[in-house]
Amino acid sequence: MLVAAVRRRAWWILLGVVLFAAAAFLPFVTTPFYVRVGQLVLLSSALGLAWTLLGGFAGYWSFGNSAFIGLGAFAAGIFEVELMKGQPWLGFALGLLLGAAISGLAASVVAWPILRLRGIYFAVAMLGISQVLAELNNNIDIFKGSMGLVLPRLSAFGLRPEALYFYLLLIATILITILAFAIQHSRIGAGLMAIREDEDTARMLGVPTERYKVTMFIASAALTGALGVIYAHSLGYITTSSVYRTEFSLNMIVYNLLGGIGTLIGPFLGSAIMVILTQVVLGRLLSIHMFVTGALLVLLVLVAPKGITGLVRALRQRWSAR
Amino acid sequence: MSEPILRLDHVTKRFRGLVATNDVSFEVPEGSICSLIGPNGAGKSTIFNLVTGYLPVSEGSIHFQGRRIEGTPTTDLARAGIARCFQIAKPFPELSVHDNVRIGALFGRDGARDIGAVTRDAMALAGLTERAQTPASELTVGYLRRLELARAIAARPILLLADEPCAGLNATETEDVIDILRDVRARGVTVLLVEHDMQAVMRVSDRIFVIDAGRKIAEGPPEAVANDPHVIAAYLGTDEE
Amino acid sequence: MLALQTIADGLVLGGLYALSAVGFSLIFGVMGVVNLSHGALVMVGAYLAWFFWHALGLDPLVTIPVVMLCLGAFGYVYQRGLIQLAVDRSSHVASMLVTFGVALMLRNTLVLVFSPDLRSITPSYSGHPLLLGGIVIDPVRLAALGASLVLLGALALILNRSRMGRVIRATAQQELAARLCGVNAHHVYGLTFAVAAAFAGAAGAILGIVLPFSPPDEGLWTMNAFVVVTLGGVGSPQGALLGGLLLGVMATGTSQLIGPAFPNAMMFAVLVAMLLIRPSGLLGNAFAGSR
Ligand SMILES: Nc1ncnc2c1ncn2[C@@H]1O[C@H](COP(=O)(O)OP(=O)(O)OP(=O)(O)O)[C@@H](O)[C@H]1O
Ligand SMILES: [Mg+2]
Numbered sequence: 001m002l003v004a005a006v007r008r009r010a011w012w013i014l015l016g017v018v019l020f021a022a023a024a025f026l027p028f029v030t031t032p033f034y035v036r037v038g039q040l041v042l043l044s045s046a047l048g049l050a051w052t053l054l055g056g057f058a059g060y061w062s063f064g065n066s067a068f069i070g071l072g073a074f075a076a077g078i079f080e081v082e083l084m085k086g087q088p089w090l091g092f093a094l095g096l097l098l099g100a101a102i103s104g105l106a107a108s109v110v111a112w113p114i115l116r117l118r119g120i121y122f123a124v125a126m127l128g129i130s131q132v133l134a135e136l137n138n139n140i141d142i143f144k145g146s147m148g149l150v151l152p153r154l155s156a157f158g159l160r161p162e163a164l165y166f167y168l169l170l171i172a173t174i175l176i177t178i179l180a181f182a183i184q185h186s187r188i189g190a191g192l193m194a195i196r197e198d199e200d201t202a203r204m205l206g207v208p209t210e211r212y213k214v215t216m217f218i219a220s221a222a223l224t225g226a227l228g229v230i231y232a233h234s235l236g237y238i239t240t241s242s243v244y245r246t247e248f249s250l251n252m253i254v255y256n257l258l259g260g261i262g263t264l265i266g267p268f269l270g271s272a273i274m275v276i277l278t279q280v281v282l283g284r285l286l287s288i289h290m291f292v293t294g295a296l297l298v299l300l301v302l303v304a305p306k307g308i309t310g311l312v313r314a315l316r317q318r319w320s321a322r
Numbered sequence: 323m324s325e326p327i328l329r330l331d332h333v334t335k336r337f338r339g340l341v342a343t344n345d346v347s348f349e350v351p352e353g354s355i356c357s358l359i360g361p362n363g364a365g366k367s368t369i370f371n372l373v374t375g376y377l378p379v380s381e382g383s384i385h386f387q388g389r390r391i392e393g394t395p396t397t398d399l400a401r402a403g404i405a406r407c408f409q410i411a412k413p414f415p416e417l418s419v420h421d422n423v424r425i426g427a428l429f430g431r432d433g434a435r436d437i438g439a440v441t442r443d444a445m446a447l448a449g450l451t452e453r454a455q456t457p458a459s460e461l462t463v464g465y466l467r468r469l470e471l472a473r474a475i476a477a478r479p480i481l482l483l484a485d486e487p488c489a490g491l492n493a494t495e496t497e498d499v500i501d502i503l504r505d506v507r508a509r510g511v512t513v514l515l516v517e518h519d520m521q522a523v524m525r526v527s528d529r530i531f532v533i534d535a536g537r538k539i540a541e542g543p544p545e546a547v548a549n550d551p552h553v554i555a556a557y558l559g560t561d562e563e
Numbered sequence: 564m565l566a567l568q569t570i571a572d573g574l575v576l577g578g579l580y581a582l583s584a585v586g587f588s589l590i591f592g593v594m595g596v597v598n599l600s601h602g603a604l605v606m607v608g609a610y611l612a613w614f615f616w617h618a619l620g621l622d623p624l625v626t627i628p629v630v631m632l633c634l635g636a637f638g639y640v641y642q643r644g645l646i647q648l649a650v651d652r653s654s655h656v657a658s659m660l661v662t663f664g665v666a667l668m669l670r671n672t673l674v675l676v677f678s679p680d681l682r683s684i685t686p687s688y689s690g691h692p693l694l695l696g697g698i699v700i701d702p703v704r705l706a707a708l709g710a711s712l713v714l715l716g717a718l719a720l721i722l723n724r725s726r727m728g729r730v731i732r733a734t735a736q737q738e739l740a741a742r743l744c745g746v747n748a749h750h751v752y753g754l755t756f757a758v759a760a761a762f763a764g765a766a767g768a769i770l771g772i773v774l775p776f777s778p779p780d781e782g783l784w785t786m787n788a789f790v791v792v793t794l795g796g797v798g799s800p801q802g803a804l805l806g807g808l809l810l811g812v813m814a815t816g817t818s819q820l821i822g823p824a825f826p827n828a829m830m831f832a833v834l835v836a837m838l839l840i841r842p843s844g845l846l847g848n849a850f851a852g853s854r
Contacts, residue, residue, distance in 0.1 A: 001437070113839045120597055120659065121838055124789060128835040131786065135828035187428055194425045197414035204374060204408075205477060206400030206429035246782070250663065257660065287675065294667030301649050301657045301664075 005185035020174055027163035035162045041268075041275045042169040043231060044255055048267025049176045050223040051252040054216045056262040057189060059196030060115065063123040063249050064130030065224050070244035071106055072099030072225030073232035074137060077149040088152040096229045103225025104218045106133075111214045118199070127249070134244035145240035151233055165234040172230060176223055180264055183219075188212055196262070258300055260309025269308050325388045327352045327481050327512045328373065333382035335368055335536075342368040344536035345382070350481070350529075355503065355513040357523045360533035361556075366516045367409055369533070370483050373514075374406050375399045387480065403431045403480030407487055409516070411466040413458035413473075419445065419465075420454040423472045430477020440476055448472035448502055464495045471502055475511075482506060485516045500526050524548065532556075568698050569815050575704040577811025578711035578804075579773060583766035583784055584791035585718060585803040586759030592798025593735040593755045596646060599662040602784030603669035604760050608634055608767025609776050610677050616684050616771075623684055623768045624710055630768045631761035638760025639753045641665070646756070647749055666781060673778040683775040707769045714765055718758070719800040731755050735798060783827075790830050793837040 006013065023042075027035050047065070055061045076095030084091030114125050137145035156164060183189050191212050194202035203209050232238045252267075255274055259266030277296075282289055304311045326349035335343035342365045350356045358366045371377040373384060375396040384392050391399060405426075414422050420441065427440040445451050448468040453461070458469060467487050474482055484503065488496040500522050507513055517523045523530065523544070530547045532540040534556045540547055547553055587601040611630045612623040645665070649658040689703045722728035733744075734751045770776060787810065795806025813833065814826040821829070 114835075117838060123659075124597070125835050125838045128789075128831045128838070131831040132828055132835065135825070135831065139822070139824035139828065190421075190425055190428050193417065193421075194414060194429075197416060198412055200376075201408070201412045201414070202425075203396045204376070204400060204406055205426055205473065206397055206431070207425070208397050210397075253660070257657075288671060290667045290674075291671035294664040294671065297664030297667070298645065298649075298661050301661050302645075302652060305652050305654075305657055 001187070002182060002185050005181075016177070020170070023170060024167070027159075027166055032160065032162050035166050037275060037279050039162065039166045039169055039234065040279065041271050042166070042173045043227065044251060044271035044275055045268045046169065046173040046176050046227050047224060047248065048252050048255045048259075048271060049173075049180050049264070050220050050227065052256055052262065052264075052267060053180060053183065053220040053223070054213070055220075055253070056256055056266070057184065057192035057196065058213055058216055060118075060213065060217070061123045061253060062126040062220075063253070064126030064128070065220070065252055066243075066245050066248040067126075067130035067133045068103040068107070068221045068224035069228035069231065069248055070130075070134060070137060070240070071103045072228030073238050073243040074143060074145065074149070075099050075102040075225070076229040077151055077232055077238055078144065080152055081149055084152070088154050089156075091152055092154055092229075092233065096226050099229035100222040100226040103228070104222035107218045107221030108214070111217045112210075115210070115213045115217060127246075130244065130246070130249060134240055137244060138240040145244075148237055148239040150237050151235075153236065154233055161234075165230065168230050169227075169234075172227060177264065179223075183216075184264065188215070192216060193262075254297060254300070256307075258304075258307055260307030263307075263309050266307055266309055273308075324352060326350055326385075327387060328514065329385040330369070330373075331383045331385075333369075333372060333384060334380050335365075335372055335377065336380045341536050343372065343379075346533070346536070346538045347382075348531045348538060348541060350512060350514055352512055353507065353510060354528040355507050355515060355526055356529045356531065357515045357517060357527040358531050358533055359517065359520075359523055364533045365536040366533055367485055368536075370406060370485055370516065373399075373483060374404055400430060400477065401432060403478075404483065405430065405474035405477045405479035405481070406483040407467075407470040407474050407485055409485040409489065411463075411470050413461070413466060413469050415459040416457065418455050418457055419450055419461070419469055419472075422458050422469055423450070423476045426473035426476035427478075431479060440478070444472045444476035447475055447505055449498065463490045464492075467491060467495075467499060468502070471499070471506075475506060479511055481512045481514065483514050483516075486518060487515070488517055488519045488522055496522055565819070569819050570812055571698050571700065572704075573812030573815035574808060575708045575773070575811070576814060577808035578708040578715075579766060579770060579807070580787055580791050580810050581795075581800075581804045581807025582711040582714055582762060582769065584788035584807060585715060585800050586762040587785075587788035588792045588795075588797050588799070588803050589731075589755055589759045591792065593731060594650070594752050596650065597659045597662070598646075598759070599659055599785055600666035600669060600781075601662075601759075601763055601788050602781035602786070603666040603673075604634060604638070604763035605767040605770065605784045606673060606776065606778060606781045607637075607669060608764030609771045610673055610682075610767070611764065612768035612771045613677075613682050613684055616686075622686050623772050624686075624706060627710070627714075627765050627768050630764040634764030635757040635761035639757040641760070642756035643749065643753045647752060666785070670778045670781050677778070679777060679779075681775045681777045682771075684771040686772055689772070703772050707773045710769050711766075714762065715800045715804055718762060721758070722800065727754060731758075786831070786834075790834045790837075793834055 023038065026038050051062065051065050076099040079098050080091040080095045084094065110129060114122065114129070117125050137143045139146070154164065159167070191202065191207040194205065194207050195209050195212065199209055228243060232243060235242060255270030256266050257270070258273060259268065259270030278289065278293060282292055285292070328350040331347050333343055333346045334341065346369065358369060360366055368377070372379050375391065375394050379392045383390055386399070386402065386404065414425065423444050424437060424441045427437045427444065445454060448471045450465065450468050450472050453465060461469060471484070471487060487499050487503070491499065496519060503513055503515065503526060515523070515527065527544055530542065530544055531538055532547060532553050539556055540550045540553045542550070583605050587598055590596055590598050608630050611633060612626055615621040615626040615629070616623055645661060646658055649661040686703065688706070689701070691702055693700045693702060693705070722732060730746055730751055731754065734746060734748055791803055791806035791810055793806070794809050795802035795804070810830065813829060817826045817829040
């Protein structure tokens, strides 16, 4: 099944490989500012992909995935600071696993009850959970959320920090893309699609809906947690408000919506456009940043409710119909 | 006689005060086409909901291939070989006909090797081959019925529950659906049918169960049921559509 | 005595929560739209009242009708011009994003116009605490609670007794049926939104005399509304009152018993727990029942 899918999309995959390879040269040809923009595009794309495993494939829109960024970041951060002094890379590697594990574990604890909720209720419950975790992180002293944590510095091959994190994020993004592709084109991917379309009917057809939803929820959380660990290191110093950001949760949705929900290029398109627009084009207009983002969001839903990919598809259909 | 595919024993279903299924018992023999008939609101779809595990039974027992199945999750029953077509067609609207049917083939009863072949075969049986790439949301009622059937057939069921597959169809379309059901039976699938089109029911059924207000009021081969005074009084007499 | 004081403080806060949530509840109940810009409307009300007080020296309780009128007009246009379009073009979840976008725009506008600083309104009668049987009561807070209750009562009367109220309730229950009876559903939705926004504005004006505020608070007031609705149920002033008072008492209780940092955590925990245990609200007519 997967082999057939790979063969069918050979051209797209080739394009992806070329683009990723080209991206690897970015730190050599641009200024640190653009490398940081690149970092942000990669991070947003990867977060968007992790979100879409459940949100795009199965139609369960989480409004609280930033909780997993925060959990991953602080789990790894505390672990590395307390137990891994003097071994930054080993600490980072173990921290990555720990961040993913803790996020996945947290997801598996709430998965069963919360995935019984549908639509807006699931979205809101996730928002609530992320707020609870953020408040607890901020107000319970052992988590150091309000004081903040300084993470061990990583360095390798004499790379500048922004280049180093650019590469770490590039690797993470590539891995998540491959994983998402494999899921999308396997049996579970078809099952998730059925759940998104009509969950009751899916159940009648023998799709193990509960198992699939829980699996994807945990996978999505674990990947988001791992990305949170990388993000935390790229910041160097983390507090509750820098990693438990509701804004992240919403961005994941907005980028997917803009690109085209349920697709794999969607998050890439959406992140690239929004990040470049907000960081580069509007970078100097900080005072109306939020206004423009809001206005774009409104326009987006009204003009292209199915995202850019949906718009392209509609245009192509109109074209071929003529 | 061998073990029936499906057996209901004194099954009762209550919704708060309403008794939608009242002490119903019947057996569906292997390889047959049986029909459940009865006026609107008699409780036919409810029986389907109970058999597929979509709703829990209040009392009584249901056996499928000799195994008790009340309380078994819907998903597991589907995988054990119970497929269902809904009274109100429920396609996956954004997916093409082919992808709809393929999901039936991918899941459903275990053991399919070649998903592509099973999908094509089910579409061919239901006469959907030319529409394979049409999005389900653009199908007419007639084709939606076929899609429901094709998706269920692709699941390679042992027992097919078809809830009013001819509702809203004209005479030729009804004829087509009846032919499809016969083909399905010819492949060894047992069919339990709910249908209001009496002519169709009489022609296709081996055995008919008549339900009225949740109770089974008659049972037998088509001729016997058609002449049963209870049935004429309770059903045919009052439901002159 | 401490317990009584906590409850008294909680009730004052609760009245405000109730008033600030009732519009949110109405919108969700009638059209199934989750209005994430509700808190922003509350803040707009607070800033309008602040402006009248600061520039013209008018007491917020006096300017409430003006604030309500302004926001009501805004609400009607907002619904007819934007929300309805979003609902028609995509889905309810997508319409939620539209309201979020508007919240960002409003917040940004408030920052630009009024600066991001903390503001507060101090009417002439503030700062003269009354002692009532050992409980300290600030007249400002008493006035706030009184105003909240009066407004909630008025809304209940409008919904239950007036023609407009009846039409709104009928449309909430059966859009199609109401349409067949000649009701212009879109106009009714616009009216509902207008009423909801007006009451959000009133809550903002009252909020201004009780608590200091700044534009980013809008997120918190939206979340408050959510919790109130999950507690009390959707669509009715009575439900909002129950939910609001409960939330108020819980919030003051938590900060007394566990620590002043925890009311928010508690509030969100209650939100999640309620969604999981009893999504229909305590009175049994909330989320699950309404759609
Ligand atoms: N989930 C439910 N909750 C409460 N009552 C129900 C439920 N499902 C069905 N009923 C009631 O049970 C009775 C039987 O309904 P059912 O749908 O089984 O009838 P039916 O025989 O399939 O009718 P039709 O020919 O119209 O499809 C009806 O009175 C119906 O209102
Ligand atoms: Mg029926």
